[in-house]
Amino acid sequence: MSAAASDDANESVRLIRDSAAAIAPPGGDTRRIRALRFQDPGFDRGVWGTMCEMGWPGLLVAEADGGSALGMREYCALAEQLGAGLAPEPLIPASMAARLLSGADLAALLAGRHLVLPAWQERPNSLDTVGDTVIAGGKVTGRKCFVPMAAGADAFVVSGQGGLALVARGAPGLSIALEQTQDGGNFGTLSFADTPCTMLAGDMVAALEPAALATAAYLLGVMDRAFALTLDYLKTRHQFGRPIGSFQALQHRAADLKIQVALTRAGVESAAAAIDAGATGALALAAVSRAKARAADAAMLVTRQAIQLHGGIGYTDEADPGLYLRKAMVLSNLYGSAALHRARYAANAADQDD
Amino acid sequence: MSAAASDDANESVRLIRDSAAAIAPPGGDTRRIRALRFQDPGFDRGVWGTMCEMGWPGLLVAEADGGSALGMREYCALAEQLGAGLAPEPLIPASMAARLLSGADLAALLAGRHLVLPAWQERPNSLDTVGDTVIAGGKVTGRKCFVPMAAGADAFVVSGQGGLALVARGAPGLSIALEQTQDGGNFGTLSFADTPCTMLAGDMVAALEPAALATAAYLLGVMDRAFALTLDYLKTRHQFGRPIGSFQALQHRAADLKIQVALTRAGVESAAAAIDAGATGALALAAVSRAKARAADAAMLVTRQAIQLHGGIGYTDEADPGLYLRKAMVLSNLYGSAALHRARYAANAADQDD
Amino acid sequence: MTQDLNALTEAEFRIVVRKFLADNYPENLRNPPKRLHWRDNQVWYHTLARTGWLCPGWPVEHGGMGLSAARQIALTEEFERHGVARTNDHGIVMVGPLLIQYGTQAQRDFFLPKILAGEHIWCQGYSEPGAGSDLAGLRTSAVSDGDHWVVNGQKIWTTLANDANWIFLLVRTDPAAKKQEGISFLLVPMDTPGITVRPIINLELHDEFCEVFFDNVRVPKANTVGEVNKGWTVAKNLLGFERIFLGSPKLSAHALGRLRALADRMGAWDDAAFTDRYTALRLELEDLKSLHATFVDIVRRGEALGPDVSMLKVIQTELFQKITDAMMDIAGENAGLLEPMEGNRELHPSGLFIQARPSTIYGGSNEIQRNILSKNVLGLPG
C-alpha cells in the first residue's frame, strides 16, 4: 500500500471508530446492555436503525449497491469497537446477509427496514453450510441451528443442497425454536418443511470469512475492554493495606494478559490488511483462521482472568466483568472454534522452508 | 495392609533410605558425579561393588535366589534416594537384568562381579522388546539401542524373536557403538551378527515395569533435590536489596513446583503400594504409567525452573542445577515418555462411572 | 445405632449408608445444578434430624452420631456418590463443633439441641467488602454498651443468609489492636432489629450469596464465643478443615464425568488431541486422589493438618476449572447456551464452567493459598 493510501485508510478507520464509540461507548453503556439481556429480541431495533443510518451493514458492499465499499480494516475496527461496547445488535450476521442479497432485498436490509439473518449451520463445530437441507422447486426443507439473534429477524438467508434462498419469518412450514444465550441474546433453531422461498445467487461459504474475522475483531474489543476494567480494579482495590496491583504475582499475570491482547490485535490487523491487499484462497483462509483462533482463546483467557482478578465481586452478576465473560462464551466458538481454526490454518498455510 | 505390616514396611523403607544416603548423599557428592561424567564407563565400578554388597540389585529377588525379597516401596525409596544423589551407577537396568537371570549368572551379577544389562529396545518412543532381532540356534542377529551405561557392561540380556538370550560383551559378531548422554553417561547401540548366546527363561516385558516405576522414583529424587537447591538459592540470593525469594512471582512459582513434586510423590508411592498389595495386569500397568507420566513431565518442569530461578549462574556448568536438568533430560523419556505412558494409561485404566 | 456403625467394617458401613439414602433421599433432589435453598431441602434436612443422621461428626453425648473420622469420610463419599445436595449446614459443620470446643456450658445447652432439631439454620459472617482475601482487615465494629455489643458494619458473600435465622460473626471489638487481635466471635439472631439481608445475584444468576448489613444491632455479650478479642483463634480453627474439604477430588471427578458425557455427545473422541488432553486431566485427578488420601490419612490418625493442605485446594479448584475449560472448547456453539443442551442436565458445559469460576476465589483465594505455601510451607521470606 502506498503511503497516501495508508493515510486514507488510517483516516477512515479513525472515523469509523469515532462514530462507533458514539453509539456503543466502550464499557460505558452497560445499563443499556443489561436492560436488553434475556428479553426478546435481545437487542434494540432502534439502535439497529441508527447503525443502518450510519451505513454499517453495508460497509463492505459496493457503492453501486448502496454500500460504502470500505475494506476489512474498517470493518474490523468497527467490530472491535462494538465488542468493547458489548453492543448486542446483530451487525456481523446482518453484514453477512448483505453480501448475499441484492436489489430491493438488499436495500431494505441496509435501510434497517428488514432484518435478514443467515441460517447456514446444522451441526456444532462445523463450517459446513450445506448439510442436509434441501432447496428445490421454490421450497426449503431442513433444519438450521445457532442463528444468532433469530428472535429479531424478519427473514433468513438459507443455504443448502440446491443453493441459497430467502425465507420470510412468517413463511408457512417454518418454525423457530429460541434458546437463550449467556450474553442475554438468543440462538434460533429453524425447522423448514416445504417452506416457500425465493432463490438467491450469493456464496454462503465466502460470506463466512468476513463474519469470522469480524467476530475475532469483536472479541478483541471484548478482551481489550475486560482487560482495561481489570487494570483499573488492580489499581484501585486495596487489600493488606496496598493496591492489589502492587502484588507482583498479579502484575505478571496482567503483563501476560496484555501480551495476549497485543498478539490478538496484531493477528486481526494483519489478516484485515492481507485481505484488503488482495489475499485470496488458502492465504486468506489461513489469515482469518489465525486471527479467529487466537482471538477465541485469548478472549476466554482474558475474561476468565478478569473474573479471578476481581475476586468475589467479579462473580456477581451486577459487576461488569461477567458481561464480558458471557460475551466471550457465546462468540468464541461462533464461526469456528479455536481448535477448528487451528486445523483449518494447518490445512491452508504453506509451511516454511527455513 | 495390616498396621503391623505397614510398620514393618515403614521401617524397612527407612533403613533403605539411610543406607542409600550413606552411599549417595543427596546433592552432597557432586564432586564424585562430576569426576565420572563423560569418562568411560560413566560410573564407578567400586561404588557399584558397594551397592551390590548392600544387596541392592537383588532387592526384589527372592531370598532363595540370593535376593532380599523386598517390595516396590523399598525399591522406589532406594531409587528416589539415588536420584537425589544423582548416582550414575546402573542400578535400575542391572536390577531389571537380575529378574531375567538365574543360578550362577544371577549370583555373579548380585555379587557385583559380572555386570549384566538388558538390551531390549530397537526404536525410540517404544516399549516393544522384540523388534527385528532374531534369536535362534544359539545365535543372535539384530540391533539394540539406548542401552544405558553399556560402556561398563560385561554382558547383555537380549530379547528378540525367539526369546531371551545372554550375550557376553566380547562375543564374536557383537559390535558396540557408544554415544555420550547429557548426564555424562552413555547409550550403547549393539549390533549382533550371528553372535553366540545362551538362552534365558525370563520375561523382558514384565521386567520393564519395575524399571519404569523405579525410574519415576529416581526422577522424584532428582526433582526433589533440584527444588531444594532452588529454594535455598531463593532464600540466600539477594537482588534489589532483598532475597529474591521474597518476590511474589517467584514465590508462587515455587509453590507450583512444590505441588508438582507432591503430586509425583503421591503417584509413585501409590503405584508402589498398589503393586506391593498385589495389583497386576491392566491395573498395575495403569499405576506405573501414571507415575512415570507425571514424573517425566514434573522432573523436566522442576529442573528447567531450577535453571531459570538460579539466573545466569544456573546456566553455568559449574553450578549444580544443570546436573539435575541433564539427568532429567536422559531419564524422562527412558522406559517410555510421558506421552507414551499417558496413552498406555488410557488403554489400561478403566474409566469411572461417577 | 452409632455404636454399631463405628464397629462395622467400612464396606458394611457403606452398605448401610446406601440403603439409608435409597430409602430416604428425595429422588428429585439428586445432583441439583445449583445450591438448594431451605425451601427446597428442608424436608430432607428434617428427615436427617428425625433419623439422627444430621450430625455425623458430633460426639454422641452432644446428640451426634459420634462417627470416627474414617466413617465420616466414607459417609461423605457415599452422599456425594448418590448426588445428595448440600444442605444449609453451617450449624452442623461449623457452629456445633466450635461450641463443643470453645462454647460455655450454657451456650452448648441452648444452641446444640436447636441445631439438632433443625430449628436454627446458621450462616457465616466473615468476609467484608473491604476484607476479602485480607480477612483480618475486617472493619465491622462491636462497641460495648452494658451487657450488649452494638454492631455496625457490613458482611458479604454470606452463603444462604436469606435462609438463615442465626449468623456467626467476626467483629472488631478493639479498634486500636493490631489486625488479627481485637477481633471477637459473636452469635446473632437474624431477626435482631437493624439487620438487613440483600441477596447478591451471581454469575449463575442464583442468589446463593448475600450481603448482610448491621445498623446498631444489639447483641447480648453472653453470645460471645471464646474470649473477647480472641475471635481470630476461634475462626482460624475452622479454616484448616475447609481446605481439605475444598481439596476433595469429588468435585473434579464429577466434572470429569460430565466432560466424558459431553465428549460422547459431541463426538470428541475422534480427535486425538482431545483424547490426550482428557487423559492428562484424568491423570491429574488420579494424582490428586493419591495426594488427598495422604492428608485424609493424617486426619484418620487424629493428627493435625499442616499448612501444606493448601496444595489440595489449589490443585482441586484449578483442575475443576481446567476440566470445564475443556468442556467449553469441545462444546462448539453450545458453549454459549444459558440452559443445558437439549434440556439434559448432564449436558450443561456453560453452567459448570461458570460454577467452577469462584472455586479459585472463595475459601481463601488461590493467590492466598500460594502465599501460604510459599511462606508457611517453603519458608520463603517476606
Added chain:
Amino acid sequence: MTQDLNALTEAEFRIVVRKFLADNYPENLRNPPKRLHWRDNQVWYHTLARTGWLCPGWPVEHGGMGLSAARQIALTEEFERHGVARTNDHGIVMVGPLLIQYGTQAQRDFFLPKILAGEHIWCQGYSEPGAGSDLAGLRTSAVSDGDHWVVNGQKIWTTLANDANWIFLLVRTDPAAKKQEGISFLLVPMDTPGITVRPIINLELHDEFCEVFFDNVRVPKANTVGEVNKGWTVAKNLLGFERIFLGSPKLSAHALGRLRALADRMGAWDDAAFTDRYTALRLELEDLKSLHATFVDIVRRGEALGPDVSMLKVIQTELFQKITDAMMDIAGENAGLLEPMEGNRELHPSGLFIQARPSTIYGGSNEIQRNILSKNVLGLPG
C-alpha cells in the same frame, strides 16, 4: 555503493545481499551450533571490513554503509536466512553508535577506524555476580587518582571476553550516590595490567561467557564516555535496541524448522496431539511476526520504541523454549544424547533445548521484562 543500496527497492536490495553472501560467506560457517570464537570467524570479519559491509548502520561520514533502518532489517533477515554466524560484534553494534552519539571528537577519531578495520574487538562489562537482574546494584569501583581511574571489582557474563582486546565498562564512581546515579562508562584495553579473564563453561559446555577481574586497573580519564556519574543514561540507551533484537522471530522460526525436521525423523505427524501442538506453536510464531512487524514499523518511521517492546522479548524467548520443549517430548530417548542424532546437525534436540534456556535469563530476565511491562506499560503501582 551505499547510495545505490538505499535507492534500490527492497527486493533488489535483498538480491544484492544474497549475492554478496553467496560470493563471500564461508560455507563451513553456516548455521554453527554454538557461538563462534574469533579464531573461527576472523576471516569472515575481515572480509566484511575489507568490503565495507562491516557497519551497515553507521553513517557514511563515519565509515559505515549508512543503510536506512528498513535496509538494516532486510540485511539482518538475509544474513539470518543464509545462516551467517554472529560475529564478535559489540564494537559494531554498541560501541560505535554510542561514540557517535556520546563520544568526544577525539574518541571518535581514535576508536571508530580501529573498529572498522577489525583491529579492536570489544566486549561488554555490565553484569556483576551481585548485580544480575539488578544491574544498577553494581559495585565495581573506579576511584580517581590524578588523570586516571583506578578500577577494582569483577564483571560476569562478559560474552567472548577471551576474544576481545577492549572492554566497555559500567563502574561506580560515586559510592555515596543513589543506585542509578554515580555510575560512569569507561573504555579499557584488555591488556591493561590487573585485568584477568576467566572463561565460564556453560551448559552447552562452551566458553562463550567469561568473568573479568579488575585489580587496581588504571584507566585514563580520557576514556570516560559521557559525563562522569552519568553512565547509566549512556548504558540505558543501548538496552532498547537489545529488546527488539532479542524479540526477533527469527530464532523461533529457525527452531520451528528444526522441530519440523525432528518430527519428520520421529514420525510424529501421525500423532494428532503433536500436530495440534505444532500448529499452535506455528500460529504463535506467526502472531509474533505480526506483532514484531508493528515495532519494526516504529523503527522504520524513526520513532522511539516504548517500553512495550519488552513484550517481544518475552514472547520470543518463551516461544523458543516451548518449541524446544516439544522437541524433547517427541525425541524419545534421543532427548538424552549429548551430540546431534545420527551426526546430523539439524537433529540436535537436546542441544537446542539447552541453547534455549538462557534466553529467558539474559538481556534482562523475563521476570524483569514483566516488571517493566506491569509498571511502565500498564502503570501498576509499586
